[in-house]
Amino acid sequence: MSIQEELQAVIKEALPDVSCVIGWREGPEPLRAAPLFVRTPADADAFRSGYFAVNNPAVFLPEYKGGKVGVVVKGCDARSVGQLLAEGLIRREEVKVIGFPCNGVIDVDKVAVALAGACDPGEIQAAREEGDELVLTTPSGEIRLRKTAVTADKCGRCLFPNALDADVFVGDTLEPAVSADDYADVAAFEALSLEKRMDFWEQEMSRCVRCYACRNACPMCVCREHCVALSRDPRWLTQSDGVRDKMFFQIIHASHLAGRCTGCGECQRACPARIPVLLLKRALSRRVEDLFAYRAGVDVAGPPPLLSFALEEPKIKERDW
Amino acid sequence: MSVLKGQELRIIGFLCNWCSYGGADTAGIGRFVQPTDLRVVRVPCSGRINPLFIMKALLYGADGVLVSGCHPRDCHYAEGNFYARRRLEVIKALLPALGIDPRRFEYTWVSASEGRRWQHVVESFTMQIHDLGPARRLPDAPELDVLKMVAAE
Numbered sequence: 001m002s003i004q005e006e007l008q009a010v011i012k013e014a015l016p017d018v019s020c021v022i023g024w025r026e027g028p029e030p031l032r033a034a035p036l037f038v039r040t041p042a043d044a045d046a047f048r049s050g051y052f053a054v055n056n057p058a059v060f061l062p063e064y065k066g067g068k069v070g071v072v073v074k075g076c077d078a079r080s081v082g083q084l085l086a087e088g089l090i091r092r093e094e095v096k097v098i099g100f101p102c103n104g105v106i107d108v109d110k111v112a113v114a115l116a117g118a119c120d121p122g123e124i125q126a127a128r129e130e131g132d133e134l135v136l137t138t139p140s141g142e143i144r145l146r147k148t149a150v151t152a153d154k155c156g157r158c159l160f161p162n163a164l165d166a167d168v169f170v171g172d173t174l175e176p177a178v179s180a181d182d183y184a185d186v187a188a189f190e191a192l193s194l195e196k197r198m199d200f201w202e203q204e205m206s207r208c209v210r211c212y213a214c215r216n217a218c219p220m221c222v223c224r225e226h227c228v229a230l231s232r233d234p235r236w237l238t239q240s241d242g243v244r245d246k247m248f249f250q251i252i253h254a255s256h257l258a259g260r261c262t263g264c265g266e267c268q269r270a271c272p273a274r275i276p277v278l279l280l281k282r283a284l285s286r287r288v289e290d291l292f293a294y295r296a297g298v299d300v301a302g303p304p305p306l307l308s309f310a311l312e313e314p315k316i317k318e319r320d321w
Numbered sequence: 322m323s324v325l326k327g328q329e330l331r332i333i334g335f336l337c338n339w340c341s342y343g344g345a346d347t348a349g350i351g352r353f354v355q356p357t358d359l360r361v362v363r364v365p366c367s368g369r370i371n372p373l374f375i376m377k378a379l380l381y382g383a384d385g386v387l388v389s390g391c392h393p394r395d396c397h398y399a400e401g402n403f404y405a406r407r408r409l410e411v412i413k414a415l416l417p418a419l420g421i422d423p424r425r426f427e428y429t430w431v432s433a434s435e436g437r438r439w440q441h442v443v444e445s446f447t448m449q450i451h452d453l454g455p456a457r458r459l460p461d462a463p464e465l466d467v468l469k470m471v472a473a474e
Contacts (some may be wrong), residue, residue: 040378236377241462244462251415280419
């Protein structure tokens with residue numbers, strides 16, 4: 001039995017206990033899965049896991065607080081669940097976590113690059129995995145892409161391919177590809193001059209249309225309609241179309257995720273303008289990891305670092321005037 | 322003061338009501354001469370300072386931001402500055418990722434009796450900001466530029 005079939009069986013078994021199980025189904029396009037809410041055993045047949053199950057189902061959990069719900073999670077999604085639990089945003093007894101080992105997921109933006117004009121990504125009629133290749137059916141025949149070229153960046157640095165703290169775990173655990181996250185992407189960006197870094201953001205953020213998809217896709221953005229970006233008093237943001245306001249929204253998002261971001265990359269994936277907004281969050285995550293040896297969604301035993309303090313901070317060197 | 326020669330820069334100071342604001346007052350009562358680039362915003366406690374205050378100031382026109390509160394263990398509310406210390410230390414990491422010089426933001430602790438120390442902090446920080454010069458600004462909304470052009474005609 002494939003992992004997908006096993007998961008379908010587990011979902012059906014879990015159903016009497018929970019109001020619904022959140023997972024993935026085939027999406028409107030071959031490369032994109034869509035969220036699935038399994039309420040009856042028959043719904044479970046539409047469940048799909050695997051390379052295209054990109055989106056993070058943990059984003060829906062806070063809405064279900066107060067009733068028991070099941071969720072199928074990859075390793076990265078499980079970290080989001082762990083962080084929501086650590087902050088008391090959901091209750092452990094109200095969520096049934098179904099985990100499985102994840103081999104990595106697709107980055108659709110990378111497919112467009114890898115195709116290199118051979119075919120428009122919108123023309124892809126079907127897609128399937130074959131070993132370490134992705135086979136795309138297009139009007140002009142089959143195109144084979146190496147999966148390593150189109151797998152999301154976050155998967156290359158994934159330390160937890162197996163869902164942590166799962167009630168049910170389906171399949172055999174996988175060894176992570178790397179032993180530590182070296183934050184090479186942040187280091188490479190910060191090796192540029194300050195001027196170049198600001199040039200970069202000025203150019204990238206000029207494409208932002210302030211759709212707030214980054215916020216809506218973020219499992220840790222739980223304020224919903226109370227988001228400070230929507231507040232009129234205090235008025236953090238204007239309605240003007242300037243790069244400055246667009247940048248400031250990203251600063252709000254990143255600073256509100258300091259010590260909470262699990263690096264699932266949903267903000268960046270959801271961005272229709274392909275702005276690399278995860279970079280800011282990772283810069284803060286690296287700092288939090290350095291200072292407090294805390295990785296969100298993993299080291300969740302104690303209170304989160306920014307909701308607690310120590311009288312003496314061994315790693316904080318205050319400025320000596 | 323040497324820094325007063327030439328251009329004055331815009332430095333925003335967030336000072337806690339109980340220690341640093343008192344310290345700045347002590348410096349004033351003692352008539353300790355200080356550079357005038359710093360604009361002070363009084364807040365109840367350094368723990369009241371939302372890191373977004375700092376980011377908003379830096380993005381929307383400040384050349385430097387200084388935060389000052391009670392010394393650790395001396396907080397009027399017992400633990401506000403302990404929380405502040407962690408937040409301020411973490412938000413510092415956002416500046417280099419944005420392309421803002423991290424030296425444009427500093428935080429420190431000054432008690433109400435430390436008038437001399439306050440003078441020293443203001444002098445040192447103002448010098449530091451003058452060494453860096455005016456901050457680069459991200460462009461404002463393009464429609465405002467159009468309005469300015471229309472107004473000029």
